[in-house]
Amino acid sequence: MNNLPVIDLLIIGVYLVAMVWIGFYFSRKNKSAEQFTVASGKIPGWAIGLSIYATFLSSNTFLGVPGKAFGGNWNAFVFSLSMPLAAWIAAKYFVPFYRRTGEVSAYTNLEKRFGPWARTYAVVCFLLTQFARMGSIFFGMALSLQALTGFSMASIMLVMGICIIFYTVLGGIEAVIWTEVVQGIIKTLGAILILYLVIKEIPGGVNTILEIAGKDDKTSLGSMSFNFTESTFWMVLLYGFFINLNNFGMDQNYVQRYHTATSQKQAAKSVWLCVALYVPASLLFFVIGTALYAYYQVNPGMIETVKLTTAAERLGSEAGAAQISALAAQLQPADYGDKVLPHFMVTTIPQGLVGLIVSAILSAAMSTISSGMNASATVFTIDIYKKYFNKNVSEKGHLRTLYITTVLVGLIGLCTGLAMIGSKSVLDVWWELSGIFAGGMLGLFLLGLIxxxxxxxxxxxxxxxxxxxxxxxxxxxxxxxxxxxxxxxxxxxxxxxxxxxxxxxxxxxxxxxxxxxxxxxxxxx
Known part of the structure; x- marks a missing residue:
């Protein structure tokens, strides 16, 4: 367990205080439900684009993608290559459609087309997926930061959860967007810093990385055969297209942003800005993974520590040294890929810079969670509370319900993450089931639209x-x-x-x- 120096803790503390301050700053503007949910349509397109980009670039991307590239190749990067086509459809059809309807919720139109069941089905699927997603991000973030900070997973989640709930509740969607603008910049700079530090530690630098990557075929985008039983180039491209189409067309996290723009043109521009930022940024994380692979190839003794740690975690505290060593010898790079970035940070990065990178990891998690909280509260209030419980709620009551629901959603996401510490398998099933039923949302939406x-x-x-x-x-x-x-x-x-x-x-x-x-x-x- 690592204990962060005071300078790193101060940097992290300043970052968290700044995020909460943004919430307090925008709380003065929240006098209506419209301001809380769509910022009265006054956000510039470039800020919305950065916000959507930050939501895409979650902590799972920040920590998981380098692990994928380390353990395999760049096949998963094809997912990002599918974004431009999905963005073109979104900018041409989805954005005008939602701006024309004027409905804040992405699911209200489903009732107009097919009846109340369609709207309720989509809302339940969305909420289940968001709870599972927030929980998994809380869990993944805490699991990675535990080794870096020396704090327990529960304490990391609690501090993070409280900060996120504060600024999301106080500032509404405007605070979410502007904090995500800051977070998007921080996490991008953090990734560039990590890549620089990895290259600096490798004798020969970029040339060595290119040589090792070429020898071991680490930059392959996958087989070009039209085989959909394996993770080929075309399979990932097709999968990415449908996922991104679902994100831009049906996910309340993104649809709600379209209404915060000053115009339809600005909303469409935000989609393209997101793509223009995310595609090269996601490539950056694959490059980091490949660079880490080269670093540990040059320093084979250090990778043994990672393998032993991974083996010990899998076998549990009762395992003996011989058992751990035997399992470690059998592990492949894909088995411990997600451990290499935290290990590199703990053993190599100097004081002060660790605090900056931890802040970047936190920002990656916070942007996705805060966005999910605001979107979930909006959907619940509009599509469930106002429809089934209080159709004639006053403006003050509407705003109060949004505040309360945002807190509850944040607490549910936090509790989901905490529950994963002791019973991850239960949450895995929840995530799988919510994903299964959410799979029908895009088909239903396209059916109603076309x-x-x-x-x-x-x-x-x-x-x-x-x-x-x-x-x-x-x-x-x-x-x-x-x-x-x-x-x-x-x-x-x-x-x-x-x-x-x-x-x-x-x-x-x-x-x-x-x-x-x-x-x-x-x-x-």
């Missing part, structure tokens, strides 16, 4: 068919050996692709069948 003739009953049938397909694809690998022929042959990342297409195409087919049946009746009559 097929104007599809009715509620046909859409509901299509969603049921799609969810059944998604459940089969998700759990068929657990079938007994004698039912192997029923197992899903595709890669797990194809679930959202197949699920979305199943719902959309089933809805189109059912609509055509209904139309044909009606035409036949008219003809025979």
């Amino acid at each position: 097929s104007r003739r599809t009715r509620g009953q046909e859409a509901l049938t299509a969603v049921i068919i799609g969810v059944i397909v998604i459940l089969w694809m998700s759990f068929s690998d657990r079938l007994p050996a004698n039912y192997a022929f029923l197992k899903n042959p595709l890669h797990k990342n194809m679930i959202i692709v197949v699920g979305t297409l199943t719902i959309f195409l089933a809805g189109i087919l059912l609509t055509k069948l209904r139309k044909k049946t009606n035409d036949d009746r008219i003809h025979h009559s």
Whole structure:
């Protein structure tokens, strides 16, 4: 366990105080629900773009992507390459659609198209996914920072949770956006600093990294074959396109930002700015992972410490030294990739700079969590509270409900993260299930947007068919050996692709069948 020097703790403390101060600063403006949820539509496009970029660039990206590149190659970077096409569709169709409807919630229009069930289904899926996502980010952040700071995971989560809740509740969406602008800059500068420090520690610098990366094929984007049973270039590209389409088109975190812009043009520009920043930034994290791989190849003795630590964590406190050594010898780079960046920071980075990098990691987590809190509170208040409990709530009551709900959402996310410390498997199931049912949201949305003739009953049938397909694809690998022929042959990342297409195409087919049946009746009559 590492204990941070005072200078690093002071840097982290100053960062946290600054974030809370931003919340206090913008709290003076929050006099209405409109200001709290969409900042009265007065945010410049460049700030929104930085905000969306910061939400994309979560702590899972900051810590997980270098681990992926260390343990494998750059295949996952293809996900980022899919963003421009999804952004083009979002800027051309989604942004004008949401700005035209004027509905703050991304899910209100589903009720107008298909009935109350569609809106409620989407809201429940979104909230479940957000709780699981916030919990996993709390957990992942605390797990990584525990080794760097010397504090327990619970204490890290509690301090972070309190700070995030304070500035998100006080400042509303405006505080969320402007803190994310700061956080986006901090985390980008933090990543550049880490890369510089890794290169500085490698004899020969960039040339050595290029030589090792080329020899071990570390920069490959994956096989170019049209094989969707493995993580090929085309499979990741297709998966990334559908995920990013879901983010830009259905995720309240992003849709809500479109309404904060001063104009439709500014909202569209924010989407393109996000892409222009995220694609090279995500590449930067893959480069960091490859550079770390080269560093540990040059310093093989240091990687043994990482392997032994990983083996000890897997076996538990009761394992003996011989058992730990035996398991460590069997580990592959992919098994301990997520450990190398924290280990490098603990053993190599000088005092003062650790505090800056920890602040960058914290900013990566805080931006995603605060965005999820505000979006979840907005959706719950508009789509559940106002619809089912108090349709005629006053402006003051609406704002009070938003405050209370934001706090509750933050506490649920925090408790989810704390629960993962002792019972991670339960939360894994929750995350998997929420992801499964959320997989139907994009198909339903596209069906409502593209097929104007599809009715509620046909859409509901299509969603049921799609969810059944998604459940089969998700759990068929657990079938007994004698039912192997029923197992899903595709890669797990194809679930959202197949699920979305199943719902959309089933809805189109059912609509055509209904139309044909009606035409036949008219003809025979």
